[in-house]
Amino acid sequence: MASSASDNSYQPPEDLKTRLKESYDAVAPEYNAWTVAHATRRIEYLDKFLDVLLPSIDEGAAQSPVKILELGCGAGVPVMKKLLDLTRPPSSKKLHLIGNDLSTAQLNAARENLGSENVEWVEGDMMSLSFPDTSLDAVLAFYSIIHLPREEQYLMLDKITSWLKPGGLILANFSAEETGGEVLEQWFGHEKGWMFWSGWGSDKTLQQVRSKGLEIIVGEVMPDDVTAKFLWVIAKKA
Numbered sequence: 413m414a415s416s417a418s419d420n421s422y423q424p425p426e427d428l429k430t431r432l433k434e435s436y437d438a439v440a441p442e443y444n445a446w447t448v449a450h451a452t453r454r455i456e457y458l459d460k461f462l463d464v465l466l467p468s469i470d471e472g473a474a475q476s477p478v479k480i481l482e483l484g485c486g487a488g489v490p491v492m493k494k495l496l497d498l499t500r501p502p503s504s505k506k507l508h509l510i511g512n513d514l515s516t517a518q519l520n521a522a523r524e525n526l527g528s529e530n531v532e533w534v535e536g537d538m539m540s541l542s543f544p545d546t547s548l549d550a551v552l553a554f555y556s557i558i559h560l561p562r563e564e565q566y567l568m569l570d571k572i573t574s575w576l577k578p579g580g581l582i583l584a585n586f587s588a589e590e591t592g593g594e595v596l597e598q599w600f601g602h603e604k605g606w607m608f609w610s611g612w613g614s615d616k617t618l619q620q621v622r623s624k625g626l627e628i629i630v631g632e633v634m635p636d637d638v639t640a641k642f643l644w645v646i647a648k649k650a
């Protein structure tokens with residue numbers, strides 16, 4: 413995810429979400445082909461998250477399905493697929509999954525890849541989602557909160573925290589560096605591939621997570637499959 417311009421005072425355009433939707437609608441095939449081959453970190457942190465989540469599911473086996481929301485789920489592979497596989501024998505976990513994405517093309521690909529059994533697909537800006545307080549067991553976000561303007565990233569953390577049940581988990585990655593905006597005009601060399609990322613950097617993001625009353629289980633910066641470094645966070649609501 414290399415970028416050509418980085419600026420701490422960058423102000424994203426007003427039509428940011430429209431532009432991002434159009435870009436992901438256009439680059440989805442190229443992005444998805446690339447992403448499946450570069451999934452090491454996502455699987456590594458998903459496994460760490462499952463190490464925390466699964467024992468609690470087993471303890472509550474007789475209860476209602478465990479509700480997991482993924483923000484910016486893309487085409488559903490590999491993350492949502494791995495969770496859906498857990499709902500089938502031999503694991504047969506009772507999970508109710510919700511996959512959200514801004515891009516119609518991404519969600520169409522997700523439906524095609526994974527169907528709709530045990531999973532609900534919700535199209536739209538993650539900032540517009542609404543769930544009752546304390547209704548979700550976990551929220552996941554891989555390389556998606558980083559597409560929000562920085563101010564919205566804090567608000568998103570607020571929303572996630574209120575949606576989580578006590579003891580609920582968040583797994584997400586964030587920009588390790590502080591930046592108001594990194595912009596690429598043609599991501600994947602695609603003429604419609606205008607792209608934007610931002611972030612508060614590791615220290616401020618971790619501070620924010622703690623300030624929401626979330627207990628950090630994992631909070632570490634790791635290099636990615638390519639060149640970028642991201643802050644990976646697994647945290648638990650008290």
Ligand SMILES: C[S@@+](CC[C@H](N)C(=O)[O-])C[C@H]1O[C@@H](n2cnc3c(N)ncnc32)[C@H](O)[C@@H]1O
Pocket residue numbers: 429432433436447454483484485486487489490512513514515518536537538539553554555556559560
């Ligand atoms: C880099 S891709 C990551 C996709 C998937 N999580 C993965 O790890 O392969 C970012 C995804 O977030 C989605 N996205 C970007 N901004 C979003 C927003 N405001 N709300 C919901 N989804 C968004 C994009 O459409 C895209 O599918």
